[in-house]
Amino acid sequence: MGTSERIPEDMAMITNDWLTELEPEFHKPYYKDLYQFVLHEYNTSQVFPPADDIFNAFHLTPLSQVKVVIIGQDPYHNVGQAHGLCFSVKPEVEIPPSLVNIYKELHDDLGCYIPNNGYLVKWARQGVLMLNTVLTVRAHMANSHRGKGWEEFTDAAIKALNRQDRPIVFILWGRPAQMKERMLNNPNHLILKAPHPSPLSAYNGFFGSKPFSQTNRFLEEHGVTPIDWQIENVNSAAH
Numbered sequence: 001m002g003t004s005e006r007i008p009e010d011m012a013m014i015t016n017d018w019l020t021e022l023e024p025e026f027h028k029p030y031y032k033d034l035y036q037f038v039l040h041e042y043n044t045s046q047v048f049p050p051a052d053d054i055f056n057a058f059h060l061t062p063l064s065q066v067k068v069v070i071i072g073q074d075p076y077h078n079v080g081q082a083h084g085l086c087f088s089v090k091p092e093v094e095i096p097p098s099l100v101n102i103y104k105e106l107h108d109d110l111g112c113y114i115p116n117n118g119y120l121v122k123w124a125r126q127g128v129l130m131l132n133t134v135l136t137v138r139a140h141m142a143n144s145h146r147g148k149g150w151e152e153f154t155d156a157a158i159k160a161l162n163r164q165d166r167p168i169v170f171i172l173w174g175r176p177a178q179m180k181e182r183m184l185n186n187p188n189h190l191i192l193k194a195p196h197p198s199p200l201s202a203y204n205g206f207f208g209s210k211p212f213s214q215t216n217r218f219l220e221e222h223g224v225t226p227i228d229w230q231i232e233n234v235n236s237a238a239h
Contacts, residue, residue, distance in 0.1 A: 053084035070086060112231075135154070192214055
C-alpha cells in the first residue's frame with residue numbers, strides 16, 4: 001500500500017555543521033543506492049520515522065555541540081513512536097521497555113523522577129547525540145533496513161566525532177553499539193560500556209552501571225557543563 005509520505009529530494013538534507021563532515025557521503029555510490037532503496041520504501045510501504053525526521057539526531061545536536069553520544073540500532077517500528085532519536089518516542093506514546101529501564105537506572109543513579117513520557121529532545125538540545133546506526137525501518141519489521149547503507153553513513157558520523165579533540169562521552173549499550181568502539185581511539189574521550197537496557201539484558205549489568213553520573217563527572221572534570229538528565233512530565237492534554 002502506498003503512503004502519502006513523500007521523501008524529500010535530499011532526504012531532509014542536513015544543513016548545520018554536520019554537513020561539512022557528511023556531505024561527501026551523499027556523493028558516494030553506496031549512498032545513491034541507499035537513497036533509491038529508501039525512496040522506494042517510503043513510496044511503497046509504511047516506513048518510520050516520518051521522512052522529515054530521518055536526520056533529527058543531527059538537526060537537534062550540531063557537531064560542535066556534542067558532549068555525549070548514545071548509539072542505538074534501528075528506529076522503533078510501531079506507529080507513532082520513532083522521531084529520529086534513538087530510544088526516544090513522541091510525547092503521547094507509551095514509554096518502550098528499554099526506555100523504562102533507562103529511566104529506572106537514571107532514578108537510581110541521579111535521583112531523577114520517572115516522567116510520564118519518553119520524549120528525549122531535552123537531552124538532544126543539551127548536546128546528547130542519540131544516533132541509531134540505521135536511520136529508517138519498515139513498519140513492524142525490526143532490522144528491515146539493515147545492511148542497505150545506513151551503517152556506512154552513521155559510521156562516517158562516528159568517525160567525525162572521534163576526530164573532535166574536546167571531551168565527549170560515548171555510551172555504548174549492548175554488543176551492536178560496542179562494535180563501534182573499534183573506531184574510537186581519541187584519548188580526550190570517555191567510553192562507557194554496559195549491557196543493553198532491554199528487559200532481556202538489563203539485569204546482566206545495565207542496572208547499577210551509573211552511566212549518567214559517570215558522564216557528568218567526566219564533563220565537569222573537564223570544565224564542561226554537565227547534562228540535566230531530568231525529562232519533565234508533559235501535560236497529558238498537550239500534544
